[in-house]
Amino acid sequence: MMVQQAAASGKSKPSVPAPPAASKRKKSLQRGETIAGFLFVSPMLLGVSILVLLPILATFVLSFADWNFVAGWDGIAWIGFDNFKGLLDDPLFLKSVRNNLIFLLSVPIYLIISMVLAILIDRYVYLKGYFKVAYFMPYISNIVAVAVVWQVLFQPSYGPINEMLKAIGFSNPPKWIADPNYALYSIMMISVWISIGFNMVVYIAGLQSIPRDLYEAADIDGAGALTKFRRITFPMLSPTTFFLMITGIISTFKIFDVIAVMTQGGPIGSTSMMVWYLYDQAFTNLKIGYASSVSAVLFLFVLLITIGQWGLQKKWVNY
Amino acid sequence: MVTQTKFDWRRGLVTVFMFALSILFLLPFVWMLVTSFKLETEVFTYPIQWIPKHWRIVENYKEVWFGDYPFYRYYWNSIKVGLATTLISCFVSSLAAYGFSKVQFKAGKYLFMIVLATYMVPGQATLVPQFILYRNIGLFDSHIGLILIGSFSVLGTFMLRQFFMGVHQEFIESAKIDGAGHFRIFWRIGFPLVKPAVATYAILRFIWTWNDYQNPLIFLRSDKLFTLTLAMQKFTSMSGEFYSLIMAAAVSAILPLFIVFVIGQKSVIEGIALGGVKG
Incomplete structure (x- = not known):
């Protein structure tokens, strides 16, 4: 007391x-x-x-300095906003940002797949435990090992995927990660594949917190499966969806491992993304100041999303 | 929803469909495993040989584990870094979580806001200064440095704080009336009550540390300090076209976590679900 x-x-x-x-x-x-x-x-x-x-x-x-790390502290030159101006004229940086924005598309894709899988697994299958583990495998697996396997599977001339495509009649299958036009989408596919397990598990938890009596009441009113999904499941899952969408969007801005292991930003910059570009500038080109300005932009992006999230939360989450 | 007393064919049908789909998620792992058993020349035969014609298990794995890039060493490094990071992180996080939820001091609220704010900072935005800092204080290229980088994740503090808030304040108050200080209360009452949550967080932290690629890549330089992910990457570029060996390495890298996951499946999934739902 x-x-x-x-x-x-x-x-x-x-x-x-x-x-x-x-x-x-x-x-x-x-x-x-x-x-x-x-x-x-x-x-x-x-x-x-x-x-x-x-x-x-x-x-x-x-981010306001021009500094090569090797030159030591004396080598710092303060250049104001020049780094940021430089970024706006830097085609590879702009491409990286564009790639980051394209990558955002993967978020709704894996959210939809994860939600459907979660509903099916939670309610309509036998052997739930098996499915949880099976779909979750990619998430717990070491990214380098996974990336290497996909690299081999996607191998353009003798990899199993293209062999299979050739066998069923595609005489000229895409070169996947070796082709600038397909590389980013190939990486997005892998990212979807990795992300489904995590999102699905969160969705299953969300489903289990929906009160059963809502469905019982709907049953009494004679609602079909689709109506129940539209009127109960989907709206009741909206906080989960919202949370997963925000964390998903933020995590696309942080993508690094899969790029570093599989493509190193190539071919010809087609899979360069902000964090990869930052890493490349800082640790390959040793342009510390310039890399810091990329970091600052990255931070601002994430900050904007976070702030936007607070504003949106009330509108989106409906119950 | 189906009430299951006897076999329901619709449910069975969905199960079969989901099973077919799950193959898409498991097949790359099966391919990895099978390839690791194969003779190199048989890796890319088409149609894929799901059962190797010539078994090379012993030779392949021996080469990976005790060859030029000895995996036993990287295993040890990963175990060391993983366990130390997990231990320190759990300790620091549960202390802070208790402090932020059960000790009533004015500054706590503001300090918590500071910690909360750091959660918004993407880890990569701080890499360059961290690197410079490490170069200057001699933590670069050391396991200690790598361990420290991973140990101060605020996520654990959030997760455990939620649990401490669920511990009734009366427990704390009555212990205090009996003359116990906060540290004793923490150790004797608070910590034991949230132990399951700490265990869940520990498993997650261990998985994340084990699979981390970015931090070892930036903060380690010497071969002999490499963790498994980094060694795996180096091994891949060194052994070039020897896919059977690369896959043996990949299997070796994934297997321990697979075992941890199967054993601790419930806590891992619950932990993720909880972190997810509560945000």
Whole structure:
């Protein structure tokens, strides 16, 4: 009780003045709480400050610099907004942004597939456990191993996929990741394949939280499966869909592994995306300042999505 | 919804359809496994030989595990980095989660907002300064540096905070009246109550660390420190066209997580679902 009072007094002054002895005790108790609080959160706070807050500030500062890492601290030249102006004239950067935007398409695609699979698995199949594990396999698998397998499967001249396509009559199958026109879409396909497991599992959890009596009531009213989906399942899943869409969109901006392993941004920049471009500028070309300005743009994109999410949430999530 | 007392043919039909579809998800793994057993010259025969004509299991895996790029070493590195990251992350996260939910101090609210804000920062936007920092304080190209990078994810703090908020304040208060300090309460009451959640988070953190490619790529340089994902990538570029060996390496890289997943399946799926639904 005492402590609760003490805590409450921290937020708003109690109307009844406490007797002096108690108030003294309260104060020392509260100081104890404050010290304990700081001790508990300080390791995390320290880590986050050094490894996230400080670096993100540094990113913004460095985005105004022209600096080759090898030149040492003396080699820094401050050039204002030139990096950002440079980005706007940089065809490969613009292409990377465009690729990022195209990649957004993969999000609704895998959301739809995941939702359908989740409904089927949750309600209409035997052997639920097997299906959860089977569709989830790509998600837990090491991305490099998965990428290598797909690279081989997609191999244009003797890979199994093209052999199969040739066998069923396509005399000239696409060259997949070796063809600038198909490479990005091939990567998107793989990304859809990897993402389905995770999204499906979240959808299944969302489905299980829909109250059964809604469906029972619909049954009494003689609603068909489609009506039940349109009127109950889909709207009740909207918070889940919203959450998955936002995290999905943000994660497309962070795509790196699959590009680094499979295409290195090629062929001829057709699969370059922002994070790959950032990595390439920073760690291959050693243009620290320029790479930082890419980081800053990336950060702004994610920030805008996050802010937009708060605004949209109320409109979209309907119940 | 079907009430299942006897076999329902419609349900059976959907099951068959879903089974056919699931093959699409498993086939690449089956191909990987089968190829890892094969003689190199038989890898690309078409139609695909699902049962190898010549079995080369011992030779292929021996080459991968004890050859020029010895996988036992990278296994050890991955296990070391994975376990250490998981341990530190769980420790730091559960402390912070308790502090943010069960200790009532004014600054807590604001500090939590700071932590929350960092969640919005995409990890890649901080890579360059982190790299420079690491070069200057000697953490570059070391396991300790890699472990620290992975240990301060705020996601764990959020997840566990949710659970601590579910712990009744009365437990804490009555322990306090009995004269226990917060650390004792944390250790004796709080932590045991949220143990299942910590376990779930631990499995997830381990999977993520094990599969991480980006951080090892940037923060490690020496071959002997490589983790499995990085070694796998180097091995692929080194062995070029030896796909049977590459697939043996891939199977080796995936197998441990597959086992962890099958054993801890329930907690992994629940953890992801929970993180997902609660946001």
